[in-house]
Amino acid sequence: MSRPDFTGVIPAVxxxxxxxxxxxxxxxxxxxxxxxxxxxxxxxxFGFAGEFYKLTDDEREEIVRVAVDAASEVDLPLYASVxxxxxxxxxxxxxxxxxxxxxxxxxxxxxxxxxxxxxxYAHIERIGEAVSVPVMVQYAPDNTGVHVAPETFVxxxxxxxxxxxxxxxxxxxxxxxxxxxEAAPEGIEVVVGNGGQRLIDALDRGATGVIPGGGVHEVYxxxxxxxxxxxxxxxxxxxxxxxxxxxxxxEAGLESFIRYEKxxxxxxxxxxxxxxxxxxxxxxxxxxxxxxxxxxxxxxxCR
Numbered sequence: 001m002s003r004p005d006f007t008g009v010i011p012a013v014x015x016x017x018x019x020x021x022x023x024x025x026x027x028x029x030x031x032x033x034x035x036x037x038x039x040x041x042x043x044x045x046f047g048f049a050g051e052f053y054k055l056t057d058d059e060r061e062e063i064v065r066v067a068v069d070a071a072s073e074v075d076l077p078l079y080a081s082v083x084x085x086x087x088x089x090x091x092x093x094x095x096x097x098x099x100x101x102x103x104x105x106x107x108x109x110x111x112x113x114x115x116x117x118x119x120x121y122a123h124i125e126r127i128g129e130a131v132s133v134p135v136m137v138q139y140a141p142d143n144t145g146v147h148v149a150p151e152t153f154v155x156x157x158x159x160x161x162x163x164x165x166x167x168x169x170x171x172x173x174x175x176x177x178x179x180x181x182e183a184a185p186e187g188i189e190v191v192v193g194n195g196g197q198r199l200i201d202a203l204d205r206g207a208t209g210v211i212p213g214g215g216v217h218e219v220y221x222x223x224x225x226x227x228x229x230x231x232x233x234x235x236x237x238x239x240x241x242x243x244x245x246x247x248x249x250x251e252a253g254l255e256s257f258i259r260y261e262k263x264x265x266x267x268x269x270x271x272x273x274x275x276x277x278x279x280x281x282x283x284x285x286x287x288x289x290x291x292x293x294x295x296x297x298x299x300x301x302c303r
Contacts, residue, residue, distance in 0.1 A: 121155070
């Protein structure tokens with residue numbers, strides 16, 4: 001059964017690299033095939049876990065081209081994040097991604113210059129008006145330092161109809177989800193990030209999905225299926241199994257999260273190796289042993 005755009009389990013695609021730091025496009029294909037086979041409802045390019053900040057413009061375009069082709073072969077909706085900091089550049093990027101065939105766009109608000117509310121609003125508004133595909137806004141103040149009141153997003157969705165999805169990953173998440181959904185016009189959808197650490201609370205408040213890492217994506221699919229068929233206790237049990245793993249792999253920051261996600265994906269054969277472009281997180285023997293202990297029961301669920 002089809003779902004509305006940007007709902008369900010939509011893992012953030014990691015960018016696989018070869019040992020000499022070239023983009024591994026074949027592993028990109030196998031990763032998307034694995035996400036589709038695992039029951040995911042979409043895939044997201046160029047999230048923070050996708051190392052967009054280590055890619056050239058030409059590489060980003062080629063990644064979209066390859067990913068659109070691969071995703072279409074397995075009937076997997078494909079979305080791409082627009083992360084550019086200049087509004088004019090972001091608008092051009094959004095149009096180009098749409099022309100290449102993505103099913104929707106996510107917009108990371110500009111954060112380097114810490115824009116005021118009017119400039120931030122105009123940035124997202126211009127992107128939404130420049131394209132016809134659905135647009136999701138990523139609200140990640142813990143990563144960007146940019147804080148936005150829910151009322152600003154409500155106004156955006158009222159003024160620009162295709163800006164109708166929001167990825168919420170602030171702290172705390174739940175109250176923000178409630179405030180946004182209670183004030184937003186009909187048809188707005190909210191998903192959460194941060195690996196789904198606050199997923200149950202968000203679902204209770206009306207969220208309709210999650211953008212996690214893709215390493216153990218089947219666990220998220222099963223969790224959401226349990227919740228949607230009324231088995232909230234079963235969903236909470238799965239969530240409780242996930243939390244120690246998520247807490248550990250993200251404890252040392254974004255690069256650590258990426259490193260461990262790639263280890264899981266490589267172990268499962270969904271990408272060919274764990275390389276990242278320098279500078280990248282280095283391993284710690286004790287942390288790696290705990291990672292293996294926490295990952296094993298989740299990997300068993302995915303086999």
